[in-house]
Amino acid sequence: MPDPSSPSSSPVGSSLVHGLSPAPAGRRKVPLTRPLRHPRYRNLWLANMVSNMGTWIQTFASAWLVASISSSASITSLVQTATYVPVFVFALLAGVVADAVHRPKFLFYCNLYMALCAAIMALLAGTGLVAATPVLLLTFCIGIGTAFIWPAWQAAMSGLVEPDEVEAAATLNNLSYNLSAIIGPAVGGVLFGWIGPGALFLANALSFAGLLGVYWSWWREDGPQPQAAEGFRARFVSGVRTAFGCARYRRILRNVCTVFFSTIAFASLLPVYVREVLRMQSSTYGTLMGCLGGGxxxxxxxxxxxxxxxxxxxxxxxxxxxxxxxxxAMAASRSLLLLAPLILCGGMAWSATVSTLNAAAQLSFPAEIRARTLSIYLFVMSGGYVAGSLFWGQVAERWGVRAALGTAGACVLANALVLVTGSRKNPL
Structure with a gap:
């Protein structure tokens, strides 16, 4: 159980006046596997890894299916847009809800909804009449489930470990996600042409079974659902006021927006890059996605x-x-032998970026308001993703995918420069 004096279990009062709990005096190494000593966290981590594998298989299948149906770079990039628009639209509402409900019960029903959406997508693809529009619509529907899961998931998971284990837990969560990112696209790349996208979508639907079992058990063990003391409007206002009232959290949000706006170019344009620049097939797309996950x-x-x-x-x-x-480098090279290790290095950098920003956000506020403040983080993140996927898709449509990737890379480098020059005055 968390230490009663930790940010994750301390009273809201004094912590919210200052915006952030005080930082520890010094950093110490926390072993990567230490959070796994908590049984509930361990069970969720394992079940989530299986679900992540299904998610990556579906991510691969959806993107390559749309790229196969349409030759337009802007249409292909809409897969990422359809994934993150619901998060942008519903994240703030989801955070308020997540702080007011019994989280295991809420997460059970959200995951059940997503499994049903994936099953419908599998049924549609199995008919052979699939088109880009229904794939995008069902991707949007699954994104709605993601929007409501994320704040509750982040708040619940950080409450299952000790405060000094949160960064290790965030890294473990990324490890789970990215182990799946190696296996999922590789499986999808091999099987897409053999068994078709319908079977891959069905695999995603089945991958939710473990999570549903863990959440059902947790829900039954924890007893009745708590009642929120505040009304919806009061919870919403307090969450927004707390998050934006903290200068350090505003800096975190600025970095989240600019970083994810630029970096989404890779996921949005990789199918087009493989098809138009490398002139290769789905197996290459799966390999390069796997390289990012491997890194x-x-x-x-x-x-x-x-x-x-x-x-x-x-x-x-x-x-x-x-x-x-x-x-x-992707903008300048067509050599798969060079690209694979470069993307592997990019995957290492991506894991460091996501886990650093995520842990900083999770540790910023106490448990009583954490889901609401994390929902603002997710709102800003998804806003960057949505704007970036639309923007880079249009750049690729007009000037080519290599120009789009090169410009996105320059933006990421510029953002790193700004961060370094302002780090002494405004640390993260």
Missing amino acids: AVLAAFFLPQLRARVDKTGVLAGAMLVYGGMLL
Whole structure:
């Protein structure tokens, strides 16, 4: 159980007056596997890894299916837009709801809804009459479930470990996600042409079974649903006021918006890049997606040592320099032998970026208001993703995918430079 004096279990009062709980006096290395000693966290982590694998299989299948149906770069990039628009639209509402409901019960029903959406997509694809529009619409529907899950999931998971284990837990969560990012696209790349997208969508629907079982057990063990003391409007206002009233949290949000606006170019344009620049097929797309995930998996094992020596701002700036360099190299190269290790390095940088920003957000406020403040983080993040996927899709449509990737890489590098120059006055 968390320490009663920790930010995750302390009273809201004094912590919210200052916006953030005080930072620890010094950094120490927390072993990567330490959060797994908590049984409930461990069970959720394992079940979530299986679900993540299904998600990556569906992500691959949806993007390549739309790229196969339409030759337009802007249409292909809409897969990412359809994924993140619901998060942008519903994140703030989801945060208010997540702080007022019994989280295991809420997460059970959200995951059940997403499993049903994936099953419908599988049924539609199985008919052979699939088109880009219904795939995008069902991707949007699944995104609605994601929007409501994320604040509750983030708040629940950070409450299952000790405060000093939150960064290790965030890294483990990324490790789970990125192990799946290696296996899922690889499986999708091999099987897409053999068994078709319908079977891959069905695999995603079935992958929710483990999570549903864990949430059902947790829900039954925890007893009745608590009643929120405040009304909806009061909870919403207090969450927004608390988040934006804190100068450090505003800096986190600014970095989240600018970083994700630029970095989404990779996910949005990779199918088009493989098809038009490399002139290769779905297996290559799966391989390059797997390289990004492989890099993120490798990063999980050296990030604890790095964080013991370098502050959050330094880790984030260095990661962005590497990721920006990867995008620039993609714009300049057509060699798969060169691209694979470059994207592997980009995956390491991506894991460092996501886990650093995520942990900083999770540790910013106490448990009583954490889902609401995290929902603002997700709102800003998804806004960057949505705007970026639309913008880079249009740039690729007008000037080519290589120009779009190169420009996105330059933006990431510029953001890293701004972060470094302002780090002494405004640390993350």
